[in-house]
Amino acid sequence: MPFAGHGLLFHGDNEVGPLPRLALGRDRSNEVLLFHCDTRWRVMGTSGGYATLREAKALAERFYRGISKAWVRTGYTKAQASRYLERLGPKCSLCPSCGLTWRR
DSSP states (O other): OOBOSOOOEEETTEEOOOOSEEEEEEOTTSOEEEEEEOTTOOEEEEEEEESSHHHHHHHHHHHBTTGGGTOOOOOOOHHHHHHHHHHHOSOOSSOGGGOEEEOO
8 A cells, every 4th residue: 555644653763654564453451553564564663542443444544545445354363362462471562662652
């Protein structure tokens, strides 16, 4: 999808420009997160705090026009995802030490 301007995702003072992959998920408080990923699905930045998937998708559409047609379900259930997260152990959802911040 073409990148339509600044995404306002920063690493330190530098804007993280367009990235080839986006993913949606929920954190432990059930808020929706939008993950900005490289070609290997490594998370390069996260924006979040959205109440609904619709809200997160609308933001993604602002910066990647046409992305709405490209979302694909993973096929994993919530129970499968929960078991996977439990095996990983405690992790932060937005690591303050990485320097990534989201500006709305």
